[in-house]
Amino acid sequence: MKITKRQKAFVEKMLDIYKEIQEPIHYSTVAEQLNLSKYTAYDMLRLLEEKGYVESVYETHSEGPGRASVSFKPTKKAEETFRKLAGAEATSWEEAKERIITKIAAGEFEDAKLAEDILLQVEGGLDDVLYCSNLISDLVTRLRARGRHRMMDYYASVILALIEKKNAGDLYLLPGFMLGLASSEDDAVELTDGFLKKIRKYEILLERMDKEARSHLGDMLSKIIAPLRNE
Template sequence: MAMSRRRFQFLNQLVELYQKKRIPIHYETLAKAVGVSKWTAYDMLKEIEKSGYVTRSYEVNPNETGRSQVVFAPTDKATDLFTQQCSNVLESEKWEESAQSIRNLIHDLKHINIQDLLQKMLDEIPNRRSNLEFCGYILGILLVYLKKVGGKTESVIRLLISRASSHHASLLMFVGTVLGTVIQTMSDEISNEIADLIGEYVEMIGHLSSGEQTLLSDFIKEALA
């Protein structure tokens, strides 16, 4: 069963309550936190339970002697879901800092000749500590070159990227297409250095998460828009 925005809201609130109290949560407590009736909360939790994100149990009701009440707790599946969500948010925030650094560098160097510009970009790469950031700077180098060349080359590559079957395919297609032009027009020293770095890039792309690949693919599309 798909996790709708509404179900996600309820599950998120249940996880937060459970992490604070460290005990299973009664549906009436969840209802108050979300701002709905207790029956709405109960019905929603039953639906979420079908997806394996929560589990129900019964405990003694402290307000009614001899009677038990239904309580719910998030499963490991729910914990994994929100751990991944937090990871994706941090990943996106860190990447945006790197992406802005690349944009700034390109902007600051746009008036110098392309050989010096590419060398400056190459000098920046050893300082990149994550695979995502490294791949971002490789794309930055090639985007710099492509913007300088412009014309039909940029138009063709933009079309190719838009038709790629996946983010992974678009990242490989972009680099492979631009690299062919770079090697033909750059000095042997810079061309060889870029070719070596592209080899590392291709290997790293395969190890990036789907979220990271999406960030890089969107960065290319934004630059080519």
């Protein structure tokens, strides 16, 4: 797994937070320290909770009735995984962090998919929209290369109608549907394997987009799909 400089800095900061935690930490504090939105930090911590690395702690305020505040703390599994990745040979905190990052990049973390999903949370903003639109554009290019773009004449109007709604649920369906059109019996396995990871990233990025970003993505996708109606 290739880890960018930004992702490396992100992991280092996560490890620093882990080291400093003496009591449950609120997700908004995690968001502030990692420079993420509260929603992204919360989703990331829930991912870690699903895999058993943190557990949620609900606290009610003594001032009066209201919603409980949710915080998170590392579990024993997190401590064991940290020691395993850092190794007994590490002589300093900086060396321990470097060893952990190296092992994650080498795929030695036991839950590689979790690591990948969390690292995807680091990249944000317009880059998300561009990534998603570029994926669809790439699939359209493959349709044309295989002479299958004319198949889209039948589906384009329906797809455009879904895109215009700019609903996350409808946008989720688009890459998988187009991948099916672009595949053939000869290259279905190879093509699908190559795109599954990209589609997974598309789904993660789409899930965290706000309404404005989805609207921008919808506009870009409409420009990509619309010409297929006339080919």
